[in-house]
Amino acid sequence: MRVTVEATLLGALVGVPVGALLGLRARRRSVFRVMLYTLYSLPPVIAGLLGYLLMSREGPLGALRLLFTPTAIVVVESFLAAPLIAGLTVAALAEVPANVREAVRASGAGPARAAWTLVGEARAGIVAALMVGMGRSLAEVAGALLVGGNVKGETRTLGTAILQDVGQGDFAEALALGALLLLLAFALTLGLAWLQSRRGEDEA
Amino acid sequence: MTPLLQARGIAKWALRDASLSVAAGECVALLGPSGSGKTTLVRILATLLAPESGHVAAPPLRRIGLVQQRPGFLRASTLDNVAYPLRVRGASRATARRVAAERLVALGLAARADAGAWTLSGGEAQRAGLARALVARPDALLLDEATNQLDPEWTRRVEDLLRAERARGCAVLLVTHSVAQARRLADRVALLEEGRIVEEGPAAETLASPRTERLRAFVEMA
Numbered sequence: 001m002r003v004t005v006e007a008t009l010l011g012a013l014v015g016v017p018v019g020a021l022l023g024l025r026a027r028r029r030s031v032f033r034v035m036l037y038t039l040y041s042l043p044p045v046i047a048g049l050l051g052y053l054l055m056s057r058e059g060p061l062g063a064l065r066l067l068f069t070p071t072a073i074v075v076v077e078s079f080l081a082a083p084l085i086a087g088l089t090v091a092a093l094a095e096v097p098a099n100v101r102e103a104v105r106a107s108g109a110g111p112a113r114a115a116w117t118l119v120g121e122a123r124a125g126i127v128a129a130l131m132v133g134m135g136r137s138l139a140e141v142a143g144a145l146l147v148g149g150n151v152k153g154e155t156r157t158l159g160t161a162i163l164q165d166v167g168q169g170d171f172a173e174a175l176a177l178g179a180l181l182l183l184l185a186f187a188l189t190l191g192l193a194w195l196q197s198r199r200g201e202d203e204a
Numbered sequence: 205m206t207p208l209l210q211a212r213g214i215a216k217w218a219l220r221d222a223s224l225s226v227a228a229g230e231c232v233a234l235l236g237p238s239g240s241g242k243t244t245l246v247r248i249l250a251t252l253l254a255p256e257s258g259h260v261a262a263p264p265l266r267r268i269g270l271v272q273q274r275p276g277f278l279r280a281s282t283l284d285n286v287a288y289p290l291r292v293r294g295a296s297r298a299t300a301r302r303v304a305a306e307r308l309v310a311l312g313l314a315a316r317a318d319a320g321a322w323t324l325s326g327g328e329a330q331r332a333g334l335a336r337a338l339v340a341r342p343d344a345l346l347l348d349e350a351t352n353q354l355d356p357e358w359t360r361r362v363e364d365l366l367r368a369e370r371a372r373g374c375a376v377l378l379v380t381h382s383v384a385q386a387r388r389l390a391d392r393v394a395l396l397e398e399g400r401i402v403e404e405g406p407a408a409e410t411l412a413s414p415r416t417e418r419l420r421a422f423v424e425m426a
Contacts, residue, residue, distance in 0.1 A: 104278070
């Protein structure tokens with residue numbers, strides 16, 4: 001749960017600015033967009049492998065000793081969430097009408113201010129992007145297993161716990177954990193949806 | 205007089221070789237049929253759009269006020285929308301709102317200040333767009349059919365307001381379909397057709413005795 005929230009936040013920290021940059025500079029960036037959309041389907045096991053190589057003792061981040069810690073899982077999950085969040089941020093910004101973009105520029109806003117304002121305009125869509133990003137990282141197993149190691153009480157996530165239960169034939173516990181996972185997904189979604197409706201209520 | 209807004213030999217989309225200038229304290233009415241490129245020319249003069257060829261001289265965007273044909277608003281109150289140009293220029297929220305509120309009063313929108321800008325009717329939206337364009341006291345004002353949804357009473361009051369802006373030295377470019385409005389407000393008129401200015405001159409004389417068949421037809425139709 002904590003891992004998911006942190007991974008989504010880290011993913012948003014990268015994803016939203018990248019999405020804003022791509023969304024607001026419409027042309028010339030189509031190559032980057034294609035790359036982004038390809039990363040949508042980045043297999044978790046590859047993200048885990050990259051994270052492993054990055055954080056293993058010989059890797060560039062090896063000195064931080066992150067491997068097999070919850071932080072390692074956060075990093076890998078954010079690899080998975082960031083492209084989704086960035087891509088959906090691009091889509092959310094595309095929904096802002098052209099005359100609003102123009103009005104913002106015509107009001108004298110510089111590029112940074114205009115970007116800030118327009119991201120605010122696209123907030124409902126960006127919250128939806130966070131939901132999707134969160135959904136991807138919540139139940140992910142392969143990456144979490146690779147860099148977390150499923151250490152009990154340390155890096156065992158609900159997903160990896162279910163995997164282990166199934167391996168040991170404990171289907172009852174696996175099902176219970178599965179239900180818990182669904183419940184958590186429901187609660188997180190409900191929370192974000194509430195945020196979305198609250199922000200949007202003065203628009204109705 | 206050196207023009208404040210100047211476009212020379214502009215080509216872009218429908219425009220081909222369009223030239224137009226507006227001096228400080230002058231009001232120029234730009235007439236022309238739909239699709240002749242009026243909005244494109246306005247956007248190029250406002251430096252919101254780069255021409256394919258030609259030359260543009262205009263004050264920086266911060267000193268221009270633009271009223272769009274269909275004003276785009278942020279998802280915020282009418283007041284905050286009108287205050288936005290001042291916020292962008294570094295005014296505090298309180299100051300920006302106070303000045304914006306004065307503008308809303310002048311345009312009869314005081315009662316709509318706290319309403320979401322997306323709830324405004326067509327005429328109200330045009331007045332709010334004008335309030336926003338004027339709030340930072342621009343050097344040049346570009347109006348793209350900015351009064352076509354106003355009732356006669358508000359059309360007259362907005363025209364008075366535009367005269368006051370011109371009197372303080374603001375350059376006003378008025379895109380309009382109304383020959384009558386051009387007569388009432390403009391010092392000069394220009395007719396844009398098929399991407400070019402086909403006739404241009406002092407408003408009263410030019411509209412009274414057009415040189416070209418095209419402007420004559422336009423005046424007679426109106």
